Amino acid sequence: MNIASPLRLAIAGMIALAVAMGIGRFIYTPILPGMMEELGLSPADAGWIASANYFGYLVGALAATGGWAQGRERQLMLAGLAATAILAGLMGLTGTMAAFLLIRLLAGLASAFVLVFMTSIVFGHLAAAGRNDLQALYFGGVGLGIAASSALLALLVTEHAGWAAGWLWSAAISACGFAAVALLAGGTSTASSVAGPEPALPKNPSLVKVIVAYGLFGFGYIVTATFLVAIVRQGGGGRIFEAVVWMVTGLAGFPSVWLWQKLAARVGLYATYALGCLVEVVGVSASVVMDGRTGPLLGGLLVGGTFIAITALGLQAGRQLAPQAPRRMLAVMTAAFGLGQIIGPIVAGLLAQASGDFFLASIVAAAVLLASGAIVWSAAPKSP
Template identity: 80%
Template sequence: MTSATSTALRFAFAGMIAMAVAMGVGRFVYTPILPGMMEELRLTPADAGWIASANYLGYLVGALAAGGGWAHGRERLLMLAGLGASTVLAALMGLTDAMAAFLIIRFLAGLASACVMVFMASIVFSRIAAAGRGDLQAWHFGGVGLGIAISAVMMAVLVTVHAGWAAGWLWSAAISACGFVLVALLANEGPLTDGKAAGEPALPKDRSLMKIIVGYGLFGFGYVVTATFLVAIVRQGGGGRVFEAVVWMAAGLAAFPSTWLWQKIAARIGLHAAYALACLIEVVGVAASVAVGGRTGPLLGGLLLGGTFVAITALGLQAARQQAPRAPRRIFALMTASFGLGQIVGPIAAGLLAQASGDFFLASIAAAAMLVASGAIIWSAAPKSP
């Protein structure tokens, strides 16, 4: 094994752990902890939606800020600061019960996770590119699923010892602290660069690119309803605490290999077609989580959500990068802004719909419709063969 390959492997592993901490735990542990918070703190579905959206607003602001050239040369420091902040903020969530504090903490946690997402990607992908090992991107993105699975195991253990919701946040902080130490040791340098911060050209005024940006925003709305409320849906259906953890673990385990699998599918049928197909498969899961009775619906919902949402995120960014290859940072920021708006509006709309209707059926069907629209719009943006 060459030194470039072993370095790429080490950085890909560091990226996987960083994504597990910042995204799998930092962003998505709210989903399995939420039913306990709703029950013990008497939070309404609308309250839950606002807290989720505060996190996504922080992520949007952080991603847009991180897209600027000011961070050049400081990527590793900012990434570690994001991981450290994610750890501290998880602990703070377990030490308060005030709605205003939840909103502020989750907003800041969103900022932190965006810093890790953007800067760790620049560090890891530069090392992977230098070694010619683009296949290792799947390891990096797989960290989201790994973090979700770890948080599901944690919740299953806490449930069996009858711990309250606050313990979920405090143990999340402990797990995040371990991840922080590993990442700091493994990712010992910043991204490979040619030493100059190059300016990027303006984005092309292209109809296909506009479709991809709009479709990606609709996906942000469509996936986030189930990603936020899936465990609350299980709780409402009386599935039991251990089954809640099982459903969330199914989502995490399905997410871990999903990017690798969907890249293979995209190589066979094309990026845009793979994106549309993944959206349709996720629609089945979103609808099943509320329409299929017993344990089958939520379990199918977890498996199909996990098996698609991380991969769709990656496929959408790839499709946009194809349209604007000379402005990767600008297109990343614009796509993240569109996606971010969708996932900010999603939980608020879903929470209000759930509160008005008494369950998550209408909200989930609205989310499924958004996913269908997203897949159709991006499929229509595929380059036409001559």
């Protein structure tokens, strides 16, 4: 069987996350304002469509905990990538609320499969090869996908293309990404040190805290990650500026895991997670508090520069606390994360519809992020 080298596998994983997460999930953010204008969608409608995607993500994460996936991780990951491309194309070929809800739900399930199974494959092989430093390259794929999607939307803006073109072109890019991952990953499958089905998660209060905090983080970050471009559109920033803000978000995300990992090596994993949440609070608040273009740009920079890294730090903390059940831990934490993401856009959309803007929704998100950081800080191992 053709087993990829650690670097090649990390690059394959980076592309997989760029497709499934950076494009498959987050392309909705820059396309959303056009959908709201051309189709007459309300903020609440937009929130329900986003939450359908995150509900699918939750279902996919829970399904991934089962023993049925043992030994099939590579095939399921590739199936998720293929589905991501197909479903993106279908979004551009329909215009009804019911279809949007169903398609985005299935896309969420596909993205969860890619994340859970590709992470299981990549982390296992990198650990076995002593190349955990390449995890930062892997997670950088989310930022890479966001930056690619913003560049795509900027090009489509110059051509005065409608919202559907964004989905159709993202489908084409995703199909190319699928082919690249299949080629680079070769026949690489999981390299778990656990024989047979994984054991149950340990009954550890710190693990419970980390899982709860991870769910709160899912709620807190997703409000801005979903509605940031809509916030720019509401402020009259213009479509080119919308693409610039989303580009800044993606470019800030690409090196973020590497930078925050450096900090974690110096001050500890839990303290770095808490500090990342605090920085993100500033970004979420700035996007609606600061006037003009400064607020959205600062929001994109700080949210993009933290949310991928905090996601990785949370998973690493969970892996440390449940080393004998890495895939089960990953799936449970992804499920908690997904639950937070389901609730976040619904609450934000309803608050925005009631208040007329995204100020209150963003402040609520900032408060939840503070709580997430505080809980993880409290979960840190105490010195003897």
